[in-house]
Amino acid sequence: MFVKLNDRVYLNLAKITRTKIDHVEDGIRVRFYEGQDQVAKSQKFESIKEADKWLKKFLKPQK
Template identity: 75%
Template sequence: MFVKLNDRVYLNMAKITRMKIDHVEDGIRVRFYEGQEQVAKSKRFDDVQAAEAWLQELLSKI
């Protein structure tokens, strides 16, 4: 099932093997992986709670 990640990216959630909330240089992002390869990342969040809420909203569409 395809889910709209942003204006230009749709994810095939059937192929996503893991999702990771990651602290990076510019903030907090959710990263999406197919096996060992990162295939997409989310917008930047200020805190983990905002990233978790966004991810829950995204997953509720499935």
Template identity: 75%
Template sequence: MFVKLNERVYLNMNKITRMKIDHVEDGIRVRFYEGQEQVAKSKRFEKVEDAENWLNNILEKVK
């Protein structure tokens, strides 16, 4: 199932093997992986809770 991450990116959730919330130098991002390769990342968030809420909204679309 394809899910729209933003205005330019659609992600095939059937191929995603893991999702990770990372603290990076410019903020917090959710990263999506197929096996060992990162295939997409989210926009920047200020708080981990904001990233978790955004990810939960994405996952609700998959159900």
């Protein structure tokens, strides 16, 4: 199932093998992986709690 991540990126959730909330140079981001390869990352967040809340909402089954 394809899900819109942002204006330019759609993710095929069937291929995503893991997600990771990570501190990077410019803030906190959620990273999406297919196997060993990072295929996308989210917008910046101020805290890990905000990123986790966004990820749960994003991965919630679409109706």
